[in-house]
Amino acid sequence: MELVELLRAFLLTAALAVAHTDAPAQADLAQLGALYQDLQSSDWATRQKAFKRIRDNEEFLKQPQTGDRLLALLVSERLEMQRRAAAGLDAENELYDEALETAWRLWKDKLTPEAFRVFAEASYNPGSRFARELGLRAGRFVKELIPLTTVDGEEVRMYTRENATALVGYALAADQQGIAPLSPPDRAALIQALTRAASDRAYGVRWAAVSSMKLAGGQWAIPVLEQMRTREPSLHPTGMDPASKQYFEAEIEAAIQAIRARSENR
Amino acid sequence: MRPRGHGVPLLLLAAPSAQAYVWLVSYNNLWQYGTTVSAYLASVVEFDTWCWYYSTYDCVEWYTASVYGVLMQDGGTVASGYDYQSYNYPAGVYLYSEIPCGAGHFYEADGYHQAMWHGDFSDGGADDQTWTFIYVQSTCPPPSIYSMYPAEAERGTSGSLTINGQYLSYATGINVSGAGVSMYVSAILSDNPIEAGYSVASEATPGPRTVTVTTTSGTSNALTFNVTAPSGGGCGDWQKDALIAEYQNPQYQQTWVPACSDVIAPVGSAHFSAAEINQDNDYQASWTITRDSLLSGLECVRAAGGNQPMVLTGGYRNPASQMRINPDSPNSRHTRGDAADVGETNSYRRLQMKQNWGPACGACVEPLERTETWVHFDWRGSCPVGW
Secondary structure, eight states, X not given: OHHHHHHHHHHHHHHHHHHHHHHHHHHHHHHHHHHHHHTTOSOHHHHHHHHHHHHTOHHHHHSHHHHHHHHHHHHHHHHHHHHHHHTTOOOOOHHHHHHHHHXXXXXXXXXXXXXXXXXXXXXXXXXXHHHHHHHHHXXXXXXXXXXXXXXXXXXXXXXXXXXXXXXXXXXXXXXXXXXXXXXHHHHHHHHHHHHHHTTOSSHHHHXXXXXXXXXXXXXXXXXXXXXXXXXXXXXXXXXOOHHHHHHHHHHHHHHHHHHHHHHHHO | OOOOOSOOOOOBOOOTTOOOBEEEEEEEEEEEETTEEEEEEEEEEEEOHHHXXXXXXXXXXXXXXXXXXXXXXXXXXXXXXXXXXXXXXXXXXXXXXXXXXXXXXXXXXXXXXXXXXXXXXXXXXXXXXXEEEEXXXXXXXXXXXXXXXXXXXXXXXXXXXXXXXXXXXXEEEEEEOSSSEEEEEEEEOTTSOEEEEEEEOTTOOOXXXXXXXXXXXXXXXXXXXXXXXXXXXXXXXXXXXXXXXXXXXXXGOOSOOOOGGGOBOOOOOSSSOHHHHTTTOTXXXXXXXXXXXXXXXXXXXXXXXXXXXXXXXXXXXXHHHHHHHOTTOTTOGGGTTOEEEEEOOOHHHHHHIIIIIHHHTTOEEOOGGGOSSEEEEEOOSSOXXXX
């Protein structure tokens, strides 16, 4: 009986200790709720201020909702950037770039399909650190990634396809290096996506396909690249300037050489 | 009951025909009330009962009483007084002193008491031995300050100033808000005022600072101390000062303020003119911030692109200009003098700028989806994660 009482006292003490630890956090949560609201403000400065207060508070960052709120912020800020860009205005947005960095830090080790899609559709360069880190994880989200390599619609989608094609290359490279092995069906789907990207109507997507094959292509890629070399000039309605032709052919040649070098090393 | 007091010698009067007893009673009382110490010292002539009923030679005569009292703090006299009364009235002095805040003090009240008849105190009494003492400590209210002179100073200067107020004894420090201004207590002049030393750094941002004084009893209210630009302008030119002031204006949400040396006369490179770089600069004819890294970086990108002509569509922007062009990025590198936009619509060249030429020249390149007819380069060093 005495032992039971002791145990009960211990549990009560532990519960009180936990409650005590949580007490300040509870007080902060009301403040965090207001900051979440501010992230949706129509005033950029208000959103920026709220974001910085969340970013600079580790406790706020640990709250389960914060990751989702930052994803929502990324989506809405990107829409605003697209609106400005479409109007021919300077669309640089320091809030977006800072939020992307913070959101990625929160999510990169616990990516969900939904979060992956938001990041894959974000505004970034295919050669950026973010793209490489996202690409290393892309093999787990092939189902979400493949559609992004074929999205159509407004001009901005070209950049989505270009970035998605780069992610395919990073995922295949991670597979080759044994960092993130792919299942055979996923590997086949990604290779098919690269092959398709090689004949995309947008030059940037085709270039991304070449770069990805240079990074992770196997023997299967060589005929694809040879075909691209032959066909590329015909894809420029007004003609391809000599410098462009030279750069493109040099990139294709570099890709073929890289593939052969990898084959020999195996 | 005998009166309270110390050293009360009972003196038998030498009256030939009566049994009258007259004596001196001396009072030395000392007490603390709030932040003051008070002392009351008195000499009283008293008679015994017999004398009240039977007039005698001694009884009907007048006795005089006198007292000389001092109040001492830590061995030094802080108050003194003397009183003399005839017709047997008591003589008394009331003394008091303010207790300095925050430390303990030893107080002593000492009196020299006399009662005399016919000029001879041997027939009444004298006492110079009575004394009493207490040890007190006073906790004062928090300090308050109401004026400061001077209340402003130029950047890059130091000196002394005077702060007037109450309860400033035992001031332990002077607190100044913001960066670049420091103050210290150099002397406390009889509790009020205090003399302070100040120092204003040359890079201190002009504008108001709040000043408070801390004592052992708390922190005072705040006064304003203004940091001003040196006479004739902080950098010696009003336009240069105006440009720097934009970075200090909260309206423009800047997180950085240039030093005088950051603001230079417009400058260009071999293929990019100062006018091109400063096309969005409201101060383009006089002042700019243009980094060497921008000039060399642009030349590098141009060379990487086969030395084809490149036209800038944007370069340095002062904060007001940046706010007009893009309020979503007030701290764009355009305001730091290391960014430029190169006009380009050719998709091949845009791609090369992003993928190859920019990175090869150490540039950060903004994602192209945001810049449909130009490519943004900057040389900040550490690029955003997605660039």
